[in-house]
Amino acid sequence: xxxxxxxxxxxxxxxxxxxxxxxxxxxxxxxxxxxxxxxxxxxxxxxxxxxxxxxxxxxxxxxxxxxxxxxxxxxxxxxxxxxxxxxxxxxxxxxxxxxxxxxxxxxxxxxxxxxxxxxxxxxxxxxxxxxxxxxxxxxxxxxxxxxxxxxxxxxxxxxxxxxxxxxxxxxxxxxxxxxxxxxxxxxxxxxxxxxxxxxxxxxxxxxxxxxxxxxxxxxxxxxxxxxxxxxxxxxxxxxxxxxxxxxxxxxxxxxxxxxxxxxxxxxxxxxxxxxxxxxxxxxxxxxxxxxxxxxxxxxxxxxxxxxxxxxxxxxxxxxxxxxxxxxxxxxxxxxxxxxxxxxxxxxxxxxxxxxxxxxxxxxxxxx
Amino acid sequence: xxxxxxxxxxxxxxxxxxxxxxxxxxxxxxxxxxxxxxxxxxxxxxxxxxxxxxxxxxxxxxxxxxxxxxx
Amino acid sequence: xxxxxxxxxxxxxxxxxxxxxxxxxxxxxxxxxxxxxxxxxxxxxxxxxxxxxxxxxxxxxxxxxxxxxxxxxxxxxxxxxxxxxxxxxxxxxxxxxxxxxxxxxxxxxxxxxxxxxxxxxxxxxxxxxxxxxxxxxxxxxxxxxxxxxxxxxxxxxxxxxxxxxxxxxxxxxxxxxxxxxxxxxxxxxxxxxxxxxxxxxxxxxxxxxxxxxxxxxxxxxxxxxxxxxxxxxxxxxxxxxxxxxxxxxxxxxxxxxxxxxxxxxxxxxxxxxxxxxxxxxxxxxxxxxxxxxxxxxxxxxxxxxxxxxxxxxxxxxxxxxxxxxxxxxxxxxxxxxxxxxxxxxxxxxxxxxxxxxxxxxxxxxxxxxxxxxxxxxxxxxxxxxxxxxxxxx
Numbered sequence: 083x084x085x086x087x088x089x090x091x092x093x094x095x096x097x098x099x100x101x102x103x104x105x106x107x108x109x110x111x112x113x114x115x116x117x118x119x120x121x122x123x124x125x126x127x128x129x130x131x132x133x134x135x136x137x138x139x140x141x142x143x144x145x146x147x148x149x150x151x152x153x154x155x156x157x158x159x160x161x162x163x164x165x166x167x168x169x170x171x172x173x174x175x176x177x178x179x180x181x182x183x184x185x186x187x188x189x190x191x192x193x194x195x196x197x198x199x200x201x202x203x204x205x206x207x208x209x210x211x212x213x214x215x216x217x218x219x220x221x222x223x224x225x226x227x228x229x230x231x232x233x234x235x236x237x238x239x240x241x242x243x244x245x246x247x248x249x250x251x252x253x254x255x256x257x258x259x260x261x262x263x264x265x266x267x268x269x270x271x272x273x274x275x276x277x278x279x280x281x282x283x284x285x286x287x288x289x290x291x292x293x294x295x296x297x298x299x300x301x302x303x304x305x306x307x308x309x310x311x312x313x314x315x316x317x318x319x320x321x322x323x324x325x326x327x328x329x330x331x332x333x334x335x336x337x338x339x340x341x342x343x344x345x346x347x348x349x350x351x352x353x354x355x356x357x358x359x360x361x362x363x364x365x366x367x368x369x370x371x372x373x374x375x376x377x378x379x380x381x382x383x384x385x386x387x388x389x390x391x392x393x394x395x396x397x398x399x400x401x402x403x404x405x406x407x408x409x410x411x412x413x414x415x416x417x418x419x420x421x422x423x424x425x426x427x428x429x430x431x432x433x434x435x436x437x438x439x440x441x442x443x444x445x446x447x448x449x
Numbered sequence: 450x451x452x453x454x455x456x457x458x459x460x461x462x463x464x465x466x467x468x469x470x471x472x473x474x475x476x477x478x479x480x481x482x483x484x485x486x487x488x489x490x491x492x493x494x495x496x497x498x499x500x501x502x503x504x505x506x507x508x509x510x511x512x513x514x515x516x517x518x519x520x
Numbered sequence: 521x522x523x524x525x526x527x528x529x530x531x532x533x534x535x536x537x538x539x540x541x542x543x544x545x546x547x548x549x550x551x552x553x554x555x556x557x558x559x560x561x562x563x564x565x566x567x568x569x570x571x572x573x574x575x576x577x578x579x580x581x582x583x584x585x586x587x588x589x590x591x592x593x594x595x596x597x598x599x600x601x602x603x604x605x606x607x608x609x610x611x612x613x614x615x616x617x618x619x620x621x622x623x624x625x626x627x628x629x630x631x632x633x634x635x636x637x638x639x640x641x642x643x644x645x646x647x648x649x650x651x652x653x654x655x656x657x658x659x660x661x662x663x664x665x666x667x668x669x670x671x672x673x674x675x676x677x678x679x680x681x682x683x684x685x686x687x688x689x690x691x692x693x694x695x696x697x698x699x700x701x702x703x704x705x706x707x708x709x710x711x712x713x714x715x716x717x718x719x720x721x722x723x724x725x726x727x728x729x730x731x732x733x734x735x736x737x738x739x740x741x742x743x744x745x746x747x748x749x750x751x752x753x754x755x756x757x758x759x760x761x762x763x764x765x766x767x768x769x770x771x772x773x774x775x776x777x778x779x780x781x782x783x784x785x786x787x788x789x790x791x792x793x794x795x796x797x798x799x800x801x802x803x804x805x806x807x808x809x810x811x812x813x814x815x816x817x818x819x820x821x822x823x824x825x826x827x828x829x830x831x832x833x834x835x836x837x838x839x840x841x842x843x844x845x846x847x848x849x850x851x852x853x854x855x856x857x858x859x860x861x862x863x864x865x866x867x868x869x870x871x872x873x874x875x876x877x878x879x880x881x882x883x884x885x886x887x888x889x890x891x892x893x894x895x896x897x898x899x900x901x902x903x904x905x906x907x908x909x910x911x912x913x
Contacts, residue, residue: 176504191656192656193656195656209530209534212530213530216530220530224530228534250870253870253871254869254870254871254873257873320708320712321712322712322715322716323653323708323711323712323715325715326715333660336659336660336661337660337661337708339661346629356534357534360534374480378476378480379476380474380476380477380480381474381476381477382474382477384465385465385469385474385477385478385480385481386477386480386481386484388461388464388465388485389461389481389482389484389485389487389488390484390488392457392458392461392485392488392489392492393484393487393488393491395488395492396488396491396492396495397491397504399495400491400495400501400503400504401503401504401505402505407505411505411509415505415508415509415512415513418512418515418516419508419511419512
């Protein structure tokens with residue numbers, strides 16, 4: 083019984099993962115707590131994220147064609163496995179709703195303060211729902227176009243801002259206490275790099291599962307490079323005012339003024355968020371829906387798409403009273419909350435799988 | 450607002466159920482309605498302004514409790 | 521393949537949402553907006569209140585060319601702008617309050633200048649500027665000025681070449697490069713300096729001259745802030761001294777004595793570069809300001825032959841001396857006011873982060889006694905279309 087018939091190529095996985103990792107981190111700069119050293123914190127966070135990715139891909143290669151939900155059953159047994167899977171489904175769904183909420187907050191802050199936030203959230207959720215109904219193959223194909231476009235925007239705005247950049251804003255390098263630096267880089271590792279744990283729902287549909295490791299590592303490194311370019315661009319342009327900006331990238335691009343003609347380009351940032359956030363929500367949403375269908379042994383995941391989307395939407399408006407609550411949660415709570423899902427459980431799973439010798443034993447038994 | 454919400458959920462039901470019934474996917478239908486009901490209740494309570502338990506608050510308390518244990 | 525079709529659908533859907541959401545929830549057409557071109561902030565008599573003056577563009581009147589020398593008779597054509605003043609408790613509250621006077625909601629994205637009245641500036645500007653930094657409509661590229669009179673007076677001056685005074689003032693700032701004697705500070709730069717622990721904010725200084733209907737606004741130097749409170753002013757010479765250090769000199773004229781001493785020679789600044797270099801020598805902190813300048817001979821009012829090597833060298837030397845004096849004048853004023861307008865503190869912070877931690881909080885005691893060496897390297901490059909001056913051989 084196959085729920086997903088699509089197959090994706092290694093290159094498509096790279097683009098999808100870049101898009102996912104950029105996601106909302108394009109506007110909510112990760113490691114903003116590290117001030118002008120955030121680019122260093124992102125690189126340090128990447129180091130941590132790469133270790134995570136190695137754990138995920140080792141698991142995925144060990145259980146080829148099996149999603150996180152399926153191999154949880156094998157590793158932990160049918161009962162404990164289901165409880166852990168349930169935890170992951172909640173994590174994907176809630177993370178998706180957080181990103182939806184970022185959309186809503188962003189658009190109501192910068193462009194349409196009077197428009198009810200729910201309008202944006204529902205519109206975005208509908209697009210994601212239609213993407214999820216079409217399966218992973220379509221989402222992966224979209225990602226190529228969208229990521230290339232985002233790439234162009236990031237470098238284009240950086241070139242247009244070149245005359246406003248003061249690279250001395252990056253000095254002195256490493257100006258914050260080590261403790262705070264580690265805190266900031268760890269927060270960058272959990273948002274966005276570690277969130278790629280959701281790809282344990284996607285990698286099984288890779289045409290050649292062997293490519294998972296290289297693809298993931300390439301994707302994370304490229305995404306981190308883009309985030310560093312964005313962080314350096316914003317710091318060089320905004321200087322100290324970056325630390326109080328809600329959306330530094332938006333604020334920086336707002337300062338583009340080339341001969342009074344090329345100006346007011348901030349809508350580009352909104353489009354970036356729209357396209358990258360779409361990919362991120364789509365993957366999380368897909369993971370939650372497919373996982374639920376697998377957990378409950380359904381014959382199709384399609385009927386779950388809309389109800390779970392509706393739940394995600396109502397969750398997104400429920401969670402925070404204001405964007406300040408959202409920021410405080412993201413900075414203070416999320417880095418710890420994400421730990422069991424991003425490192426703890428995958429690491430334990432891998433250790434148990436190695437110790438128990440699964441799934442090789444299973445294969446042997448079948449023979 | 451409530452009418453809008455009802456219309457949206459009715460739309461979802463009309464969109465999905467005919468196909469499921471046709472294919473006799475009863476198990477899927479039950480799960481479908483369970484999730485839909487959950488989403489509907491949470492949305493409805495929010496519109497009425499009722500205090501819905503906020504999962505973020507729960508997570509915050511959990512994490513903070515855990516961190517204070519670590520110290 | 522079916523899937524290819526749905527990829528196209530996705531792209532279509534995304535383009536659609538971008539296009540559709542670009543239409544507003546509350547549609548705002550051009551003729552329902554009051555487009556603000558300039559804002560002035562004053563402190564009214566009543567304590568604790570704020571007085572805001574905005575200049576609204578009337579697009580209808582902008583189009584019609586004013587016949588016969590532009591309504592000099594007073595009654596002729598309508599002015600293409602409208603200056604409104606209102607008083608309230610907070611900036612935002614006052615701006616919204618104006619809806620009672622203008623039937624349209626004020627629209628800030630085209631606000632080009634923010635003028636702070638002298639009284640308001642002396643009181644502290646953080647509370648006034650927060651709105652302009654926080655709200656999504658005003659742009660951070662607006663110029664920040666201090667009006668030596670009240671801000672509303674500045675906005676009520678007459679503009680000759682432009683139709684709207686606020687736009688005229690904004691163009692005035694953009695044209696500063698010809699003399700480099702007025703600072704130009706965007707809201708973003710002002711906020712950056714305001715957020716710095718040591719660097720003092722500066723803003724262009726604007727004054728009203730003339731009387732009655734012929735009042736015009738002119739830039740006369742720089743306003744200097746200590747934290748967010750107005751501390752004093754730099755005159756034109758001191759302003760250029762400041763701009764030399766900040767590496768913001770575009771062009772300008774340097775007048776020097778003729779080597780013979782009978783008249784003046786004007787040298788045009790072609791390009792200039794400067795660097796602030798902090799150094800620790802013998803356990804004390806020194807600062808060097810290195811300025812490289814290139815100029816052209818622009819005009820001479822004496823009849824000497826300036827093409828000789830010695831005369832040329834003397835001119836170069838005099839040129840360097842003028843620059844040096846300008847910088848020293850700015851430095852003297854900055855020390856008097858104890859305001860680090862040059863960003864020396866930040867330069868030290870960047871080069872000696874460890875040392876900085878110790879002196880950061882004592883910078884106010886450090887700055888007035890800081891040793892600053894000004895090293896000017898001024899070159900004279902070209903003599904223009906003639907070499908010797910026009911006189912019989």
